[in-house]
Amino acid sequence: MRILIACWIVLLLTPTVFAQELTVGSKRFTESYILGEIIQQTAEATQGTTAVHKQGLGNTGIVFAALKGGSIDVYPEYVGTLDKEILKNKAPADIATLNRQLAPMGLGVAVPLGFNNTYALAMPEEKAEALGIRTFSDLAKHPELKIALSQEFLGRADGWPGLQKAYRLPFSTPRGIDHGLSYEAIAQGQIDITDIYTTDAKIDRYKLRVLTDDRKFFPSYEAVLLYRLDLPQRLPKTWAALQKLEGKISEKRMIAMNAEAELEGKSFATIAAGFLNKEVNAPTTADPQQSFLTKLFGDDFWKLTTEHISLVFISLGFGVLVGVPLGIWAARVPRATQPILSIVGVIQTIPSLALLAFLIPLFQIGTPSALVALFLYALLPIVRNTYTGLSDIPSSLKESALALGLPSVARLRLIELPLAARTILAGIKTSAVINVGTATIAAFIGAGGYGERIASGLALNDNATLLAGAIPAAVLALLVQFGFDVLDRWLIPAGLQTQSPSLES
Amino acid sequence: MICVENVSKTYGKQTALASTTLVFQAGATTVLIGPSGCGKSTLLRIIVGLIRPDRGRVLLGAQALTADNAEVMRHGLGYVIQDGGLFPHLTAEENVTLLARFLKRSSEAINQRVTALSDLVQLSRTALSRYPKDLSGGQRQRVGLMRALMLDPAILLFDEPLGALDPITRSELQTQLKNIFTDLKKTVVLVTHDMGEAAYFGDEIVLLREGRIVQQGSLADLLERPVEPYVTDFIRAQRSPLPSFEEPVL
Ligand SMILES: Nc1ncnc2c1ncn2[C@@H]1O[C@H](COP(=O)(O)OP(=O)(O)OP(=O)(O)O)[C@@H](O)[C@H]1O
Ligand SMILES: [Mg+2]
Numbered sequence: 038m039r040i041l042i043a044c045w046i047v048l049l050l051t052p053t054v055f056a057q058e059l060t061v062g063s064k065r066f067t068e069s070y071i072l073g074e075i076i077q078q079t080a081e082a083t084q085g086t087t088a089v090h091k092q093g094l095g096n097t098g099i100v101f102a103a104l105k106g107g108s109i110d111v112y113p114e115y116v117g118t119l120d121k122e123i124l125k126n127k128a129p130a131d132i133a134t135l136n137r138q139l140a141p142m143g144l145g146v147a148v149p150l151g152f153n154n155t156y157a158l159a160m161p162e163e164k165a166e167a168l169g170i171r172t173f174s175d176l177a178k179h180p181e182l183k184i185a186l187s188q189e190f191l192g193r194a195d196g197w198p199g200l201q202k203a204y205r206l207p208f209s210t211p212r213g214i215d216h217g218l219s220y221e222a223i224a225q226g227q228i229d230i231t232d233i234y235t236t237d238a239k240i241d242r243y244k245l246r247v248l249t250d251d252r253k254f255f256p257s258y259e260a261v262l263l264y265r266l267d268l269p270q271r272l273p274k275t276w277a278a279l280q281k282l283e284g285k286i287s288e289k290r291m292i293a294m295n296a297e298a299e300l301e302g303k304s305f306a307t308i309a310a311g312f313l314n315k316e317v318n319a320p321t322t323a324d325p326q327q328s329f330l331t332k333l334f335g336d337d338f339w340k341l342t343t344e345h346i347s348l349v350f351i352s353l354g355f356g357v358l359v360g361v362p363l364g365i366w367a368a369r370v371p372r373a374t375q376p377i378l379s380i381v382g383v384i385q386t387i388p389s390l391a392l393l394a395f396l397i398p399l400f401q402i403g404t405p406s407a408l409v410a411l412f413l414y415a416l417l418p419i420v421r422n423t424y425t426g427l428s429d430i431p432s433s434l435k436e437s438a439l440a441l442g443l444p445s446v447a448r449l450r451l452i453e454l455p456l457a458a459r460t461i462l463a464g465i466k467t468s469a470v471i472n473v474g475t476a477t478i479a480a481f482i483g484a485g486g487y488g489e490r491i492a493s494g495l496a497l498n499d500n501a502t503l504l505a506g507a508i509p510a511a512v513l514a515l516l517v518q519f520g521f522d523v524l525d526r527w528l529i530p531a532g533l534q535t536q537s538p539s540l541e542s
Numbered sequence: 543m544i545c546v547e548n549v550s551k552t553y554g555k556q557t558a559l560a561s562t563t564l565v566f567q568a569g570a571t572t573v574l575i576g577p578s579g580c581g582k583s584t585l586l587r588i589i590v591g592l593i594r595p596d597r598g599r600v601l602l603g604a605q606a607l608t609a610d611n612a613e614v615m616r617h618g619l620g621y622v623i624q625d626g627g628l629f630p631h632l633t634a635e636e637n638v639t640l641l642a643r644f645l646k647r648s649s650e651a652i653n654q655r656v657t658a659l660s661d662l663v664q665l666s667r668t669a670l671s672r673y674p675k676d677l678s679g680g681q682r683q684r685v686g687l688m689r690a691l692m693l694d695p696a697i698l699l700f701d702e703p704l705g706a707l708d709p710i711t712r713s714e715l716q717t718q719l720k721n722i723f724t725d726l727k728k729t730v731v732l733v734t735h736d737m738g739e740a741a742y743f744g745d746e747i748v749l750l751r752e753g754r755i756v757q758q759g760s761l762a763d764l765l766e767r768p769v770e771p772y773v774t775d776f777i778r779a780q781r782s783p784l785p786s787f788e789e790p791v792l
């Protein structure tokens with residue numbers, strides 16, 4: 038009961054999110070963050086528009102669901118991704134075709150930004166120059182080159198297997214290598230060729246030549262804006278401003294901006310402002326010069342802490358409200374036991390991102406979906422421990438309660454629940470600690486919390502930012518654990534404090 | 543008076559109690575005795591309504607025990623099991639007064655009753671404020687007895703109440719129990735393995751074997767007029783620490 042009251046207080050203190058005129062989304066990688074920021078700042082520059090940028094909402098499925106559900110108005114997408122992942126077209130479609138397919142969903146695609154972020158092969162500029170290699174076809178003449186490819190590229194049918202067939206490349210199956218390490222490997226001369234994305238930040242830094250896909254094997258991954266069709270009518274001026282972005286960002290420019298973020302540690306807002314030729318006093322979240330401690334206790338620390346704690350304890354509160362009765366039901370009605378325990382068990386096995394993608398259309402992007410997901414994950418330990426706690430009560434005690442002539446509800450309240458209290462509390466503690474960890478994924482769908490730092494740290498390959506999110510989460514988990522141990526002393530009757538092991542979890 | 547009419551209970555193929563008819567006289571103590579697994583506890587549980595018999599019925603006084611009236615009927619029964627069956631999360635006193643408090647009896651009446659009962663079973667006030675884990679076996683048994691007597695039921699049912707006690711505590715409690723039974727004129731059913739205990743308490747002794755009544759009667763009946771050799775065997779199987787005079791000298 039006391040826990041629940043605390044949860045409600047936290048809920049009341051949670052800042053309300055006000056409706057904004059334009060909401061921009063982005064995916065969870067550097068380029069998408071930067072483009073999202075450019076869209077937001079462009080919209081802000083239009084008279085009378087306020088725009089928010091929900092950074093790094095998640096992967097394609099999540100951001101697309103957010104757009105369809107109306108949580109965001111627009112986000113940067115790639116033609117090839119739309120074609121293959123979202124619409125699942127067999128053959129590449131042009132923009133007009135895509136628009137016809139998207140119209141029934143109330144969505145449209147427009148404003149090609151001017152660059153193509155597709156797969157390509159790259160090799161050191163000097164070596165390419167010496168051997169006279171410019172295109173994929175040229176590679177066929179050089180079977181002596183050492184090639185290593187990312188695992189994903191090796192595995193996809195439209196990756197290496199297809200490419201090798203299309204160009205008749207004379208290499209045996211290449212080695213697999215982590216994408217993050219392939220640039221280092223090329224720089225050290227261990228390999229000559231690897232797969233890259235055409236706007237990777239490190240292309241310039243490592244002086245690589247991006248070979249031309251002269252037979253157009255790879256589909257176009259042109260960057261475009263994917264938007265809700267009501268946007269141009271609702272905010273015509275803003276839309277006109279966004280349309281002016283068409284063709285403005287070249288591949289070179291995008292590579293440079295990605296490098297500013299990943300290699301120079303500039304904030305996305307600063308990079309976008311630089312692109313739009315204006316000054317903003319943007320927060321420099323990703324500045325590597327900043328000391329780790331400043332990062333850890335940055336301006337957003339309390340906001341993230343409040344968000345994280347709210348997520349954990351509100352979902353936990355509902356988990357207790359639903360989980361304990363379910364556990365009682367499972368313990369009391371033998372026919373219900375297996376169905377209940379199996380269902381909450383199965384929920385636990387659903388991967389978090391899959392669960393979120395499934396929940397977003399139902400509950401909107403952001404906090405509501407995150408809360409529902411955390412609530413569902415909190416159920417299993419609570420239900421299972423309630424069930425176990427009640428079932429493990431020695432039958433002699435259950436019989437004694439019955440023989441006294443206490444009615445069913447009174448037996449539960451006066452005897453069985455107090456006897457199971459310790460096990461139930463242990464289940465709630467497990468859920469709380471797990472929730473502290475799981476809540477970090479909330480950031481991936483814009484629900485805030487320490488996960489925000491982890492997400493941007495991952496996106497930027499910036500370990501300090503990542504740790505500035507991971508460490509407080511770990512500390513919070515320890516504090517929660519400690520808090521529950523104190524609660525155990527406080528709530529559990531003295532007669533049970535050093536009781537037989539059958540009553541412990 | 544308790545009447546058990548044609549009551550039977552099987553678990554799968556195992557017959558815990560074959561069709562049994564028994565009358566327990568009001569104000570008298572009946573002892574159920576027999577080897578392990580013969581159905582003593584089953585019979586007692588059926589009387590308390592903890593187990594529903596496959597056939598037959600139980601009458602407590604004039605009223606048949608049913609699922610609907612079991613709760614109220616149990617208020618007129620005191621049931622004590624080995625070790626007292628005390629709730630570990632409640633103090634001894636809370637255990638004793640649990641039901642009375644639930645039934646909203648006045649705290650004055652409850653206090654008076656607790657004082658009277660603790661005198662009766664000779665349990666100190668300090669012991670009453672402790673949790674069961676901090677009591678000795680004999681004290682726990684006394685608390686269990688107080689709990690059973692709290693609402694002053696006419697019927698008391700004991701399932702091996704003194705099984706785990708040392709001989710001195712045991713004989714002390716036996717004396718106290720016997721005094722309580724006769725002073726308060728309770729209808730008592732007591733399960734035991736111990737022939738000496740059966741002889742001490744039993745106005746009537748019921749010997750069970752494999753779910754059936756072998757013989758019912760006074761100790762003298764069982765000793766002098768056994769219905770089958772098993773009765774004598776069972777009584778003699780209990781080894782006395784003292785040299786027996788009945789043992790034929792070869
Ligand atoms: N819940 C149950 N399920 C299956 N069989 C049971 C159950 N309860 C009792 N039995 C069986 O019924 C028979 C009678 O059991 P009961 O407990 O009445 O014996 P008892 O005379 O009290 O024995 P003891 O002196 O060892 O306590 C035993 O064979 C026992 O195994
Ligand atoms: Mg028994």
